[in-house]
Amino acid sequence: MSDVGHHVREPREFFNxxxxxxxxxxxxxxKAMCLQAMAIVYGRCHEEIGPFNDTAFMVRKLEECENRTERDRLLQFIDKLLHNRHNVKLFLDTNGVRVLVDLVTLAHLHTQRAYVPLQTSSLEASPDQQRDTEKEWYYGNKDKERDGPYSFGEMxxxxxxxxxxxxxxxxxxxxxxxRPLEQIPQLKWQLMAQGMSLMNESDMATLILNIFIRMCEFYPSRDAENAIVRPLPRAKRLLSEPNALPHIVQLLLTFDPSLVERVTKLLNIILEDNPQLPRAFSTGVFFFILMYTGSNILPIAKFLKYTHMKQSFRPDEQQSSDIMQRSILGQLLPEAMVCFLENHGSVKFSETFLGEFDNPEAIWNGEMRRMMIEKIAAHIADFTPRLQSNTRATYQYCAMPVVRYKQLEDELFCNIYYLRHLCDTLRFPxxxxxxxxxxxxxxLEEWKKEVDKKPPEMSVDQAYDxxxxxxxxxxxxxxxxRKAYFKLAQKYHPDKNPDGRVSHTPSQYIPIFSLFYSTIFSLAQIASLGISH
Structure with missing residues (x-):
């Protein structure tokens, strides 16, 4: 839909x-043709036409309609309406955010995207196969108990x-x-809707994310003097609630470059000065965002720089330095990369993350990035297929073992340098x-630690037991x-029990959740790891 052309005479009367x-x-x-024309006219002349007081009515029409063409025209019209600040307020008043979040999750059903490189076997099943194997749905009529679970294909x-x-x-x-089937967006638009869609699910999600970004920019969290605004602007508050933020974050798992870039931009805006920021990790955002294989990662680097040291997680392993203890990235990236992000900023980190580097401050390459992605994919493999069957499935956070990079086995990282490279005066004089x-x-402290090393207190068989x-x-x-660990982690892990129930953890599990639980996945190395009670 183009906004170019001749000027509209008497736009207010024509629009009415x-x-x-x-x-x-x-x-x-x-109706669809009228909506298309209204979107064009309002898009060109919204300042002359002024606020549209029936914005709430259009949101209800979007929620109730069952025709794909009308739905897409309504979305396009609402997009133009929300160029007017007053209409944004009306949209928020009528709970429009919830309606659009319901629709944006349909992006997981788009099956015609280009192949994403670096996918692992855990993600290689086709969407149709995944829908047929993941049984997520239950149904029940008044005269009988609930029936299920069924896969989306079975529904x-x-x-x-x-x-x-x-x-x-x-x-x-x-x-x-x-809820009745007609009120569940995934089932309504896939089973009972009529008409041809004008946008595929990814294009529709892109449009909705643009709307969310514009709304948040209308109501920033800082004023003209850079003072923090409290309470948090309503648009950001609604988008950071549990029924919205996880579903926005999970769009990262589409791996669509356009969607990933917009989601990351939106997250940067939503989480700025947001009291919910310390719990953002529980949505799985750091897992999902580092699995992205594209090259447009500057927004991702900006997000990581702003958030990685502000998460209220509990590290499961006594890391080598303070920064690794405080950074949520300590379990995923080498210490040098975490320090590089903190010391050099998002732009240089992006260049390093995409390149091949072997110097005193960074050892990183494509093979290490591939390994990290595969480890994360294996960790969340039980969740990703569910989104193909149930687009509103919500990720249940479980901490991940520290990723061990074989390229760094013989390296000693101290302060912000790899000592072997720093001592190589021929290559790095x-x-x-x-x-x-x-x-x-x-x-000197590292040398003392090496001298004081003691044999491990837990054997492989004790860990299995x-x-x-x-x-x-x-x-x-x-x-x-992995399944045995997850079963216990769901019950005893401190991130799953933030209210202190970890204090009731049986003593034999404390070593598992307090130190080096990467040994769960690499028990052959447990004899060389110092695990204490």
Whole structure:
């Protein structure tokens, strides 16, 4: 839809005539045409036309309509309406954010995207196969108990067989309660909707994210004198609530470059000066955002720079330095990369993250990035297929083992330098040392730690026993160990029990959740790791 062309004469009268025709027309095609024209006119002349006081009515029409063409025209019209600041307030008053969040999750159903490189076997199943295997849906009529679970593909078959209909009450994880099928966006637009869509699911999500970004920019969290505004502007407050923020974050798992860039930009805006920032990690955002394989990562680097040291998580391993203890990235990236982000900023970090570097301050390459992505993909593999069946499924956070990079096995990182490279005066003769006295103290401390190292207190069999696995069998498959750990983590992990229930953790599990729990996934190395009670 283009906004170029001749100037509209008497735009207010023309717009009102179009709106009147829209209200009176019984035909969906005529309604859609009127909406298209209204969007063009308002987009060009919204300052002359002024506020549209029926914004709330258009939001209700969007929520109630069952025609794809009308839905897309309504979205395009609402997009133009929200160029007017007064209309944004009306939109927020009528709970328009919830309606658009329901629609934006449909992006997970778009199956015609370009192939994303670096995918692992855990993500290689086709969307149709994933929908057929993930049983997420329940339904129930008044005269019988709930029935299920069913996959999304099975729900389609039940619809074709008329076993379920538009009034059938359905439920899946992520929904607030049982709702009629006609009020569940995924089922409504995939099973019962009529007409041809003008936008695919990704294009629709892109439009909605642009709307969210514009609304937040209308109401910034800082005033003209850079003072923090309190309370938090309503647009940001609504988008950071549990029924909105996780679903926006999970759009990162589409790996669509346009969506990832917009989601990251929106998150940067939403979380600025937001009291909810310290709990952002629980949405899985740091897992999802580092799995992205594209090259447009500057917004991602800006997000990481602003947020990584402000998360209220509990590290499960005694890390080598204070920055690794405080940074949520300490479990995913090498210490040098975390220090590089903190010391050099988002622009240089982006260049390093995408390149091949082997110097005293950064050892990083494409193979290490691939390994990190594969480890994260394996960690969340049980969740990603669910979004293909239930677009409102919500990720349940579980901390991830520290990623061990084989390229760094023989490296000693101290202060902000790899000592082997720093001592290589042939390759790096004049490498600048920012704080030589601090570096010398840290080198002496590392030397003392090496001298004081003691043998481990926990054996491989003891670790297996703590996990409830058989001992003396010569080892277990990684996926078996991972499931055993997750089962205990759901019950005892401090990030899953923030109210202090970890104090009731049985003593044999404390080593698992307090130190080096990467050994759960690499038990062959446990003999060389110092785990204490």
């Amino acid at each position: 005539d179009l709106y009147h025709r829209f209200l009176l027309s019984p035909k969906p095609s005529m 389609k078959e039940l619809w074709k067989e008329s076993t379920i209909h538009q009034k059938t009450r359905c439920w899946a994880q992520g929904m607030e309660g049982w 004049d490498w600048p040392i920012k704080k030589p006295v601090a570096l010398l103290k840290d080198v 703590a996990l409830g696995l058989k001992t003396g069998v010569g080892g277990h498959e990684e996926n078996v160990v």
